[in-house]
Amino acid sequence: MIALLTLAYALAILDRVSIALLIEPLERSLHLSDTQFGLLQGMAFSMVYSLLGLPLGMLCDRSRRVPVLVGGLAVWSLATICCSFASNFEQLFLARMMVGVGEAALVPVATSLIADYFAPTERPRAYGVFVVGSSIGTAAAMALSGLFIRWADALIAGLPSLFGSHMPWQIVFILCGLPGLVLALIILASVREPSRKGLDTQVTSISLRPILSLFAQRPVAYGCFLIGTVMNLVCVYAIVGWFPALFIRAHGWDAAHTGYALGAVGFPVSAFAAVNSGWVIAWLLKRGHRDAPVLAAMGCAASMVLFGTAACLVPSGWMALVFYALNALFLNWNISGVYSGISAMTPNRLRGQVMAIHTICSGLIALTAGNFIVGFLSDTVFTGPGGIAWALGIVFFGCGTAAALTLAVGRGAFREAVIANERE
Numbered sequence: 245m246i247a248l249l250t251l252a253y254a255l256a257i258l259d260r261v262s263i264a265l266l267i268e269p270l271e272r273s274l275h276l277s278d279t280q281f282g283l284l285q286g287m288a289f290s291m292v293y294s295l296l297g298l299p300l301g302m303l304c305d306r307s308r309r310v311p312v313l314v315g316g317l318a319v320w321s322l323a324t325i326c327c328s329f330a331s332n333f334e335q336l337f338l339a340r341m342m343v344g345v346g347e348a349a350l351v352p353v354a355t356s357l358i359a360d361y362f363a364p365t366e367r368p369r370a371y372g373v374f375v376v377g378s379s380i381g382t383a384a385a386m387a388l389s390g391l392f393i394r395w396a397d398a399l400i401a402g403l404p405s406l407f408g409s410h411m412p413w414q415i416v417f418i419l420c421g422l423p424g425l426v427l428a429l430i431i432l433a434s435v436r437e438p439s440r441k442g443l444d445t446q447v448t449s450i451s452l453r454p455i456l457s458l459f460a461q462r463p464v465a466y467g468c469f470l471i472g473t474v475m476n477l478v479c480v481y482a483i484v485g486w487f488p489a490l491f492i493r494a495h496g497w498d499a500a501h502t503g504y505a506l507g508a509v510g511f512p513v514s515a516f517a518a519v520n521s522g523w524v525i526a527w528l529l530k531r532g533h534r535d536a537p538v539l540a541a542m543g544c545a546a547s548m549v550l551f552g553t554a555a556c557l558v559p560s561g562w563m564a565l566v567f568y569a570l571n572a573l574f575l576n577w578n579i580s581g582v583y584s585g586i587s588a589m590t591p592n593r594l595r596g597q598v599m600a601i602h603t604i605c606s607g608l609i610a611l612t613a614g615n616f617i618v619g620f621l622s623d624t625v626f627t628g629p630g631g632i633a634w635a636l637g638i639v640f641f642g643c644g645t646a647a648a649l650t651l652a653v654g655r656g657a658f659r660e661a662v663i664a665n666e667r668e
Contacts, residue, residue, distance in 0.1 A: 277623055303596075322346075360438040364587075474606050582602060
């Protein structure tokens with residue numbers, strides 16, 4: 245089960261971010277600006293991804309979760325394939341919206357399933373393994389997109405009757421979307437619905453009152469935790485969306501070479517960090533640090549300020565790759581902290597909804613802002629070929645600092661919320 249969920253996460257990230265490496269051919273083919281490209285990566289996806297998060301969180305708290313997951317997987321995979329048929333900004337924007345519709349189901353459903361499959365002491369490790377999916381997906385999006393670009397050229401040249409009318413970027417979208425349809429069938433046939441644990445009553449009505457009451461009881465704990473981790477995600481989405489452009493524009497690398505390099509370096513380091521983050525959180529918990537998820541997220545914020553900013557501003561591509569790798573060591577500490585932290589301080593009957601609230605915040609704020617701000621600064625302030633480096637550096641330093649300070653303020657309240665939840 246955890247392997248299939250991790251693979252689903254990987255495909256979600258692959259389909260979400262594969263567009264990043266296609267920035268140059270897409271901008272040429274569809275006549276896009278950096279600001280429009282930022283909207284395609286961020287707002288087009290995040291609007292529906294965020295708005296559907298809470299309804300889907302409520303749904304997974306009240307119904308069978310596996311069919312919801314299968315349906316979402318099929319929708320986002322088909323939508324990724326549909327991206328290949330776009331002929332202008334508006335059509336590609338709509339296709340990206342449908343990717344968001346499907347992916348909105350994944351995290352609320354998966355985190356709820358994992359919470360019922362694993363005991364509280366084992367959940368951080370399980371979530372750490374699940375988060376490896378984001379590392380696999382991000383690395384695959386970079387490495388496979390580079391490989392798919394070359395495959396696309398070969399298919400167009402070798403089979404002109406089938407692919408001669410296609411652009412290489414169109415074939416890349418098709419190749420990215422197909423595996424998800426296969427995985428949807430596998431999950432439908434093999435994953436069973438676990439029994440829910442820790443429920444004192446069966447919730448049947450649909451109401452926001454319980455979740456609003458929970459936030460009102462613990463405003464500092466949830467407020468600081470949500471804001472701090474979302475600010476970290478602004479940096480994460482900026483990496484995913486714009487680091488290929490950094491190497492292509494500021495350092496003169498081609499798209500395929502950039503994809504191979506970022507994938508080859510990012511995958512092993514980020515995968516190690518994802519698994520390691522779960523073990524670190526579990527290790528801290530066993531030593532009495534109830535705020536271990538907060539400490540993990542703070543470690544990610546510090547890395548963004550130090551290594552993330554340096555990766556943007558160093559003068560050579562290879563130096564940037566070194567700092568990219570150092571930052572990747574802590575990149576997934578934030579999301580493992582999110583999953584573990586929400587599970588620790590939230591009653592079972594509300595976990596899917598709280599996770600959906602975080603998804604809404606990460607989509608509307610992090611995913612939209614992380615991509616739009618960089619594109620806007622590149623278009624209007626730092627307009628030279630190397631301007632993308634300064635646009636990215638400002639986002640890393642500013643958001644990483646804000647995240648660290650916000651999380652530090654909320655540590656005490658988070659500990660109190662965990663203790664209160666354990667007593668219920």
